[in-house]
Amino acid sequence: MVAAPPASKLALRELTCRFGTVTAVDRATLALARGEFVSLLGPSGCGKTTTLRMIAGFLDPTEGTIELDGRVISAPARSLPPEKRGMSMIFQSYAIWPNMTVAENVGFGLEVRRLPRAEIRDKVDRILDVVRMRALRDRYPAELSGGQQQRVALARAIVVQPDVLLLDEPLSNLDANLRDEMRYEIRRLHDEFHITTVYVTHDQAEAMVTSDRIAVMNAGRIEQVDEPRALYARPRTRFVAGFIGRTNFLEADVRGDDVVFDGFAIPRARFADATALRGRVTFSLRPQSVHLHRHPPTPSDRAAVLPGRVVQRAYLGEHWDYAVRPKDGALQLRVTARPHEVFEVDESVWLELDAAQMSPIAD
Amino acid sequence: MDRSRLIWLLFVVVLLVLVVNPLARLFWVSLQDPQSGALTLANYLTAFGRWRYVEALLNSLLVGLAVGVLGIVFGVPMAWAVSRTDMPGKGLVWAAILGTFIVPNYLGAVAWILLAGPNAGWLNRVWMAATGAGAGPFNIYSMAGLVLVIAIYSYPYVFVFTRGALDLVSSEMDDAATTLGAGVVRRTLRITLPLTLPAILAAFIVAFLEAIALFGVPALIALPARFQVMTTMLWQFFEFPPKVEVAAAYSMPLLAITVALFWLQRRIIARKGYVALTGKGGERRLIRLGRWRWPMLGWCVFVTSLSFFLPMIVVLQAAFAKAWGRGFSLDNLTLRNVAFVLVDQRATQTAAWHTFVYGSAAALIALAVALAIAYVAHRRLVPLSSALTYVAMAPFVIPGIVLAIGFYAAYTRQPLVLYGTAWILILAFATRFLPIAYANSDAAIRAINPELEDAVRILGGSRALALRRVVTPLLQRGLAGAFILVFIPATRELSSAIFLYTTGTQVLSVLLFDKSDEGNFEMLSSIGLVLVVVTVALVMLGFRVVGRDFMLRRTST
Numbered sequence: 030m031v032a033a034p035p036a037s038k039l040a041l042r043e044l045t046c047r048f049g050t051v052t053a054v055d056r057a058t059l060a061l062a063r064g065e066f067v068s069l070l071g072p073s074g075c076g077k078t079t080t081l082r083m084i085a086g087f088l089d090p091t092e093g094t095i096e097l098d099g100r101v102i103s104a105p106a107r108s109l110p111p112e113k114r115g116m117s118m119i120f121q122s123y124a125i126w127p128n129m130t131v132a133e134n135v136g137f138g139l140e141v142r143r144l145p146r147a148e149i150r151d152k153v154d155r156i157l158d159v160v161r162m163r164a165l166r167d168r169y170p171a172e173l174s175g176g177q178q179q180r181v182a183l184a185r186a187i188v189v190q191p192d193v194l195l196l197d198e199p200l201s202n203l204d205a206n207l208r209d210e211m212r213y214e215i216r217r218l219h220d221e222f223h224i225t226t227v228y229v230t231h232d233q234a235e236a237m238v239t240s241d242r243i244a245v246m247n248a249g250r251i252e253q254v255d256e257p258r259a260l261y262a263r264p265r266t267r268f269v270a271g272f273i274g275r276t277n278f279l280e281a282d283v284r285g286d287d288v289v290f291d292g293f294a295i296p297r298a299r300f301a302d303a304t305a306l307r308g309r310v311t312f313s314l315r316p317q318s319v320h321l322h323r324h325p326p327t328p329s330d331r332a333a334v335l336p337g338r339v340v341q342r343a344y345l346g347e348h349w350d351y352a353v354r355p356k357d358g359a360l361q362l363r364v365t366a367r368p369h370e371v372f373e374v375d376e377s378v379w380l381e382l383d384a385a386q387m388s389p390i391a392d
Numbered sequence: 393m394d395r396s397r398l399i400w401l402l403f404v405v406v407l408l409v410l411v412v413n414p415l416a417r418l419f420w421v422s423l424q425d426p427q428s429g430a431l432t433l434a435n436y437l438t439a440f441g442r443w444r445y446v447e448a449l450l451n452s453l454l455v456g457l458a459v460g461v462l463g464i465v466f467g468v469p470m471a472w473a474v475s476r477t478d479m480p481g482k483g484l485v486w487a488a489i490l491g492t493f494i495v496p497n498y499l500g501a502v503a504w505i506l507l508a509g510p511n512a513g514w515l516n517r518v519w520m521a522a523t524g525a526g527a528g529p530f531n532i533y534s535m536a537g538l539v540l541v542i543a544i545y546s547y548p549y550v551f552v553f554t555r556g557a558l559d560l561v562s563s564e565m566d567d568a569a570t571t572l573g574a575g576v577v578r579r580t581l582r583i584t585l586p587l588t589l590p591a592i593l594a595a596f597i598v599a600f601l602e603a604i605a606l607f608g609v610p611a612l613i614a615l616p617a618r619f620q621v622m623t624t625m626l627w628q629f630f631e632f633p634p635k636v637e638v639a640a641a642y643s644m645p646l647l648a649i650t651v652a653l654f655w656l657q658r659r660i661i662a663r664k665g666y667v668a669l670t671g672k673g674g675e676r677r678l679i680r681l682g683r684w685r686w687p688m689l690g691w692c693v694f695v696t697s698l699s700f701f702l703p704m705i706v707v708l709q710a711a712f713a714k715a716w717g718r719g720f721s722l723d724n725l726t727l728r729n730v731a732f733v734l735v736d737q738r739a740t741q742t743a744a745w746h747t748f749v750y751g752s753a754a755a756l757i758a759l760a761v762a763l764a765i766a767y768v769a770h771r772r773l774v775p776l777s778s779a780l781t782y783v784a785m786a787p788f789v790i791p792g793i794v795l796a797i798g799f800y801a802a803y804t805r806q807p808l809v810l811y812g813t814a815w816i817l818i819l820a821f822a823t824r825f826l827p828i829a830y831a832n833s834d835a836a837i838r839a840i841n842p843e844l845e846d847a848v849r850i851l852g853g854s855r856a857l858a859l860r861r862v863v864t865p866l867l868q869r870g871l872a873g874a875f876i877l878v879f880i881p882a883t884r885e886l887s888s889a890i891f892l893y894t895t896g897t898q899v900l901s902v903l904l905f906d907k908s909d910e911g912n913f914e915m916l917s918s919i920g921l922v923l924v925v926v927t928v929a930l931v932m933l934g935f936r937v938v939g940r941d942f943m944l945r946r947t948s949t
Contacts, residue, residue: 138851
């Protein structure tokens, strides 16, 4: 077992959860620094919510441990109950208690902590100001819109100044515009309070807006943990490359100093981590990293240029979506181009592929 | 973990006392020699050794089948008319059917004795006056009379089931047939009816089971007509000296039929392939009946007259008449009967008080047990919680009369003697209506998102705090409705009370039944009227507290 760096606030070690024969979470290992915002991102059923519920203490792990400030809080035999963890959580359903007013909801955690009444009132009002809900403090939840309920949930979770804040797909029940707004709101609150946060979502845009780092989960495993930019630019697995944005997968064989693709080859030295390449390699190449030209461009020292033909196109307003087939070989590439880069179907074009943007992935 | 085990144990004990022990004792007693206690089949030989006894069993089956058929004849056209057509007066029909639910069926039997008793019955008198004949054609004291009376108190089930299914058949399905050239009749017969068939079959089974488990109506009608059904036979086995062991053996077929048919009914309802029952409602348009509108309403009024309007008229008349036979005149009016029931007579006063107290106590107990089990089962607090659920729902398939015999067998001897006390009635009522309480508690708990409790705990509150501050306040409304739904049948329950009461623990239903021997119909009607008024008040309260649909939930348990 590797010791987590001392700075880590929350650490999952080889965390595993099985339900009967189904392994929902499979040896998940993750460490969060104090004040860090990490997303668990993955499709439904990947185990992200199960992981979150283990962190919260609602579920016991089958194997592995969770540590908070270096103290084990979850282990197969002995787990601290949720109420003793000093965390707070925002639920998918918001879980705003319909029998209490906004102020009562927000003040509940402080009440449990036995704060004096005046102080509770003070803190509740202050946090309601922060989420712009002060005017509605005496309303009942049934009278609030979805976005307002969401703000109440945020206020209720933050006001207790938790050690760790957990969010379980908090925006999935909101409509698109509101979701957009609340993403930035959540990040703003994090920048203000610096609470160590674990955020579960299946929406990559949400994860990218809010997070310092993203842990991509698939089939119970954490496949890659990285900053949003690195995750997009250098996906390490086929799943991550396909789940975060769209991509082209290119198969190649490394032969001597060349990396040989179907129909063309690029000198090995042009690749970013050239020394690690050997044997059969799959690369991920983002549609934005391919450029189309009407005339052969002057090749830069890293790019490969090859002739091709447009087979399909779609105009999506913000950009063009082309499918282009290189002249040799059976490849077909997705290419994203700016709105003014107009090519007709069947038109002959030149493709410029940047080797530095190709990232080798493991299957 | 230890505390949850304690809770688990507590429920096991409660369910043992309420459900498991009475049933187990019933089996055991049926196989035991009453004197020596040795294992024997002699009780079964006695119970089925005489033609008279077997004939009663066959009579029950016959009554059940006839009631099922008649219930469909009454209920299905009404359900179709209310759900799918532009028939006028739907509100009136609805109200009358709700009214039918509210009239205790044994009061209906009393009313029908007044209506169709040989010679003196109102219908016969009207007939004789109209035709000048010397005798009327109607005789309620007959197999046909018994079937009619039971059927008019069973068809509301058919109505509710069928209407529920019809409400889910979208007009688009009809339209699809119309575009292919099918007319109204063909569409109804080929599309709508087959789609609702599972619901109708299920309702048939419910009506059948109601009919064979009923005690009050057969006791009032079949006994004077000198024939027996299973339930009246069981009653006779209990006449002094009570032959519990024979009664236990004799109740086994009743129990077996009920369990088997309920199982079948569940299968029918759960059957896939009837897309109409699973798909979206879709748009629905009403079928124009044209000149058939009024005949259709006529049929509905006819049926509801049999079940509600005519009985209520004669019961009201008798309750406020010096002598019911003297008819509807002002000088025949009196408040004496009602005053007698409510104020003058000790026996009726105590019985009314008992009815109220036992009903409340039973409803409270049933609700507390049901709620706790539903909570434990939903939150999976103890192992094997689904087993608890099954046991809690088990009384649903036990006819009241069989349950009563089980209670009698279990609690007339050591170690726990309840017979002779009010507790045996209260616990029997609580058990009998435990499934209603459970179904409602289950729905109420299901409606509470567990995240509401999780939110309390993650903020540092214990489970107890979550229960107190969040779950309890949210449950209140639903539970008020559930309380009423258990309380209503508990106040009018006859079939289990009749076996378990003693002189100090009479309730109104038992009193009414006892007085039927005396032929004092004015008094019987007054007692019945008191029950009806109490029920109506409760239903109104239920509407206020819970909303209009709360009576329906009872039938869908």
